[in-house]
Amino acid sequence: MKKKILVVDDEMDIRIFISTLLETNGYKPIIAKDGEEGLKMVQENKPDCVILDVMMPKESGLKLYREIKTNESTRHIPVIMCSAVAKKTFFHSHKELDRYHGASIPEPDGYIEKPPEAEELLSNLQRLVA
Amino acid sequence: MKPKILLIDDEEGIRKLLGISLRDAGYPLVIAIDGEHGLELFQEEHPDIVVTDIKMPGVDGMEVLKRIKYVSPETEVIVITGHGEIELAIQSLQMDASDFITKPIHDEALFVALRRAEEKLAWRRSLRRYNETLKTKVREATEELRKNFQFQEKLMQSAIDGFIGTDDAGRAVLFNVAAQRLSGYTLEEIRELSDPLPRLVPEWGEFMARTVPAQLAAEGRSACMVQRGFLMAKNGERIPIRLSGTLLLDQDRIIGSICCLQDQRELDRLQRDLLRAERLAATGQTVAGMAHAIKNILGGLKGGRFMVNKGLELNERRYLQDGWQMVERNIEKIAQFTMDLLNFCRDREPELEETDPNGLAREVFDLYREQAAQLGVRLRLELDETLPPFVLDPKGLHQVLTNLVSNALDACTLGDDLPARPEIILSSQGLAGGRLLLQVKDNGPGIPEEVRKKLFTIFFSTKGSRGTGLGLLLSQKIVQEHGGQIQVQSVPGEGATFQVILSRKFATPPQKSPDGL
Structure with missing residues (x-):
């Protein structure tokens, strides 16, 4: 059976690109335009992996990430974060946020700098979705 | 005993x-x-x-x-x-x-x-x-005085600022090391000059000639002077200084004067350095913002390229179509971004011509009417039909209004807390003093205070990758070029109002009445 991959991004171009990339590589993409929609789809569809944009206009991808990782039924789902911020900066601020929230939330399973490169995204997926 | x-x-x-x-x-x-x-x-x-x-x-x-x-x-x-x-x-x-x-x-x-x-x-x-106690006391006091004097002398001599003191005849009695270093004159040379202060510091001469008599006449006493000026050094150099000086008075009699000279060259240099550093930092921010915007567009282009390649590879028309659309959209984006940047950077003079502000508002209204209807937003036009023509830059103002209406549409259709019946009112109004008000009012979610503060900041955007963070800044620039101002009022939850106010300067001069009265 094809693995279900949820793509959450406010940018239409990125959604189309990533879902085509997934489709042509044997995955089944499902898409959400923002964090709220994303959360609903995570709960209803139980995807095998989430590709999540950090910077979205409504609420940031970080919030959805926290929700996925603090919920017993979804915390096992691997998440690949996607942002224009440099990787180092992102992981630094993740730690800072952790301290701020007072709860330890695991680091994302994968991180991709925008604009996303097809190869990098696929290799991350192969690693995370057996 | x-x-x-x-x-x-x-x-x-x-x-x-x-x-x-x-x-x-x-x-x-x-x-x-x-x-x-x-x-x-x-x-x-x-x-x-x-x-x-x-x-x-x-x-x-x-x-x-x-x-x-x-x-x-x-x-x-x-x-x-x-x-x-x-x-x-x-x-x-x-x-x-x-x-x-x-x-x-x-x-x-x-x-x-x-x-x-x-x-x-x-x-x-x-x-x-x-007697002995008295002698000791006198000796101690003398010693104390001597120390004090020495201290003051040292203080004066080793001060970083220059001191010039003159007696009642204008002769130099004090000329410390800093003053010597600054001016290039030695103590002996300065003592031989007949009127050293006005010669070294022309502003002092001015002060003595004009300000002092006036102050003496007005207040019966002379205050001091503090101002910027120049020190005429021995080698002919004009050294920028900050000088403060005062006359020394005993009752009403002038017994001398003292002037303190601060070398401003170092300070000037520091200020220049600071300015340069600030400019560099601002440039850095600008470049980072631009890089971010370009990166986003690049992402779209890369995505498009991938889609087109896949479409060709798999002979799949759907991929080809989507991909090419992506490429086109992003070409459009980069074109718009470049235009905005150029408009922002170019120091162009507004192309002024007599314009009907209502006509301008109508053009913008027509431009957005259909898009607004599609998005379910009611776009209304409320014009003050009594408005006279104004002299303004129609292209610039058109861009401002376009920008504001387009922002208002986004506010009513994107994000949270959207109004049940979204509405945008574009209006014109004559204000007191011959001023013109153009206004775009929406009933969207409004603008939180922390966002409002950053509205006119370069590359600031709340629209994720949709915004370039240039629109409002550019609008502000255009309005300011007209000598006008752009204002924002917003109560969160109740919408936002952007007001463009142009001053009388741009109103057409009133026609002379035919009978010449």
Whole structure:
């Protein structure tokens, strides 16, 4: 059976690109335009992996990430974060946020700098979705 | 303690008698048998009081008195005279004897004389102590003064700022090291100049010639001056300085002046450096913002390229179509971004022409009417039909209104807390003083305070990758080029109102009435 991959991004171009990339590589993409929609789809569809944009206009991808990782039924789902911020900066601020929230939330399973490169995204997926 | 007494008498009976009385009274006592012996003992024993007989063989009492008073004026000498020797007694008093007693000696008279001598001694001692204290005090005060003076002198001399002090005739009396270094003149050279201050600091001459007489006349006293100026150095250089100076007055009389010179070159240099650093930081921010915007567009282009490649590879028309659309959209985006950037950076003069502001508003309204309808937003136009034509840059203002309406559409259709019946009102209105108000009002979610503060910041956007963060900034620039202002009012939850206010300057001059009145 094809693995279900949820793509959450406010940018239409990125959604189309990533879902085509997934489709042509044997995955089944499902898409959400923002964090709220994303959360609903995570709960209803139980995807095998989430590709999540950090910077979205409504609420940031970080919030959805926290929700996925603090919920017993979804915390096992691997998440690949996607942002224009440099990787180092992102992981630094993740730690800072952790301290701020007072709860330890695991680091994302994968991180991709925008604009996303097809190869990098696929290799991350192969690693995370057996 | 009782004073020590030296008793000198050649008569043994008197020596014994007086010796007993004095010892009984508790005085330490040494006894000499004649004048010569007395003087010897005086040298050895240093008595405080000498009681001596006048008439003695050899060195007599007068001689003893004279010599003792010569070497030790403080020693009290009481002379013993025979009955009827009043002449000698007076003579001895003239020679500074403290008292005399006459033979036959009564103890009472003796002790009265001794008490007086003791009092004199005590008085003299305290006077001496007092004198000594006074001397010490004067020495200490002098030392203190000297130190103070030295300190002040050092302070003046080693101060970083230059000091020039002049006396009542305008001659230099103070010219510290810094002033010498700054001006290139030595102390000797400056002393030879007849009127050094106005020569070195032309502003001082101005101050003396204009300000001082005026101040003296107005307030009866002269204040000081603090201003920027130039120091005319010896080598002809004009050194920028900050100078502060004042006249020194004693009552109403001018007794001199003092002027402090601060070298401004270092400060000027620091300020220039700071400005440059700030500019660099601003440039850095701008570049980072641009890189971010370009990265986003690049992402879209790369995605498009991938799609087109896949479409070709798999011969899938759907991929080809989507991909090519992506490429086109992003080409459009980059074109718009570049235009915005150019518009923002270009220092163009507004192309002014007589324009009907209502016509401008109508154009923008027509441009968005259909898009608004599609998005379910009610777009309304409320025009003040009495408006006269204004002289303004129609292209620029068109861009401003387009921008504001497009923002309002986004506000009503993207994000949270969207209104049930979204509505945008584009209006024009004449204001007092011949000013023009163009307004775009929406009933969207409004603008939180922290966002409002950053609205006109370069590359600030709340629209994720949709915004470039240039629109409002560009609008503001255009409005400011018109000498106008752009304002935002917003109550979160109740929408936002953007107002463009153009001043009277751009209103057309009123037509002259035909009858020439």
